[in-house]
Amino acid sequence: MKIVLFLASFLGLLQGGMLNTHIAPTLNTTQFKGMTLLDQKILLFKNIDGLKFSEISDLAYDHNAKKLYFVSDEGKLFVFNALFSDKIETLNAIGGVELVKNSGKKFQRWRRDSEGLAINDKGEVYASFEGRAKIGKFDQKGRMVKQYTLPKKLRNPDNYRSRNKSLEALTWHPKYGLLTATEWPLKHKNKKEQTIYALNGKEWYFKAEAESKSAVVAMEVMDDGNLLVMERSFTGLMNPLVITLKKIYLIGCKNKKGLCQSELILKMNTHQGWDIDNFEGLARVGKHRYVMVSDDNDNFFQKTLFVYFEVAH
Template identity: 30%
Template sequence: MPERSRLALITVLLGVGLGLGGQGCAAQNEHASAVQLRGEFLQSWVWRLPDPEFGGFSGLKFLEDGRLFVTQSDRGTVWRGTLSRDATDRIIGVSRTGGPVPLHDRDGQVLDRRRGDAEGLAIAPQGGIYISFEGENLARVAYYPADDAPAQLLPRPAAFDRFWPNSSLETLAIDAEGTLYTIPERSGAKEAPFPVWRFRNGAWDQPFTIPRDNTWLTVDADFGPDGRFYLLERDFWGLLGFRTRVRVFDIRGDRISGGEVLVETSAGTHDNLEGLAVWRDRQGTIRLTMISDDNQRFFQRTEFVEYRVRAQKP
């Protein structure tokens, strides 16, 4: 990310004030200061592992509602795990079940750091995963029938070469029909909308855009069990930390709605949330589960953050 070089110095100076260290692997449930609109904060659970490859997670999806998860590091590795929950679906533990598994190119060679900047993740209906990558002239989407399998590259539009080198295909989501959607992290200018790219029937098109809102940048997306398109956004406020926002849209053919804000936090409420999974809990409520990219810095944290979407009165 473009913020990383700046973040390394300024966050360590303010680490204590932002609460970036000393959390332990426990739920931090009572102190979130989010400005909640329709999203109700539930909890944050810090996840740590004594593995030098751990961290840098920038995508998140569930294989089983709210429990079996897949995530990928922007260092080019795939991880799998389980969120243990109590009877109310509250997180009570996190365990790794697989990974780190290095991603490969189409020739079966392990991706190096330059080619392995994996940013978006989607679960394929036929099994396996889709991964989106960014990098200078490296923006692409690949299908992996198994985590350690050679990449099967999707066609690559020439327009992908025009994305910012380190701010391209940050999001990846798949709808109930198996259509993929991806959005670059940056649109090119504050007044320029974000182009939404769609892959179906073996080809890409760009049916619509999402207006850009000042310094908010797109970082992940998911289709919920209600069929709606949920977009995770981030805003970096320097010394104050990160802001997080989740909006929801309705996609109908080649049109997208204006979007509703579900969650918008103040700076420093959470760490650098970059992965989003949307699911329905045992009470029938939509939940938003997010994971943070700690940039593999000791003064940041990997955390799972959960909100639920409150029902609205007609």
């Protein structure tokens, strides 16, 4: 009887490849100073069109088509029908493709580390890569139809602190176009001063979080044209994993040498009871509403967390 009740409870929590969860330290607490948790899931999708759904590094939402795109750091792109209201209403897989060269040939293994994802208002899809840093536009078959010229300082591999610490975050801004950020600041920069780069060479600077090795892992344009940025700090199994959401005020940040104003939205620390994983992706899905996703590192002991939230305004 206990087994039957457990299975009934489990199946009640499981909804079409998603399992309910709770990441906050206190059960049923969803309201915080900077944001409200609206819905929280573990994604359990296995294979989509023969591609393993794992190691998700970013996501982007097509507001017109109501489609949510996920990219993995193995160069795989997944598309879902997705609807959001006060909860996650729909999240159904449509298909998956590999990101490849325009010729259809695969990228070499160390050149397919896709980390950032963005969609413009026309539904065009862009991805940024670590390894050999690049940004490309991709069609619905996963072919790179255009590769963009990076600002000069981002073209030289020697400027990055490592090959795996390059173009981690990507977003589309209605005024500035594609914006990107490196995971860690470039070698010549202060380790605690991060930079947002536009492809035309314009730059904005902001202070990184105080935690050791705090890295930019995702960013998204907010309703007012400023940026929601996610930083992650992880220095070892015995140390806390800290995920920070913060607002960076691009609008009105005119001082070329100064730091843009920032505002803390929420700080999640595993040593303070947060049941979080390796969050790496952000997407705006409605007015003041966003989703974030974690990378399970293709590890049995980790989870793909998918959290829907609203930022205070």
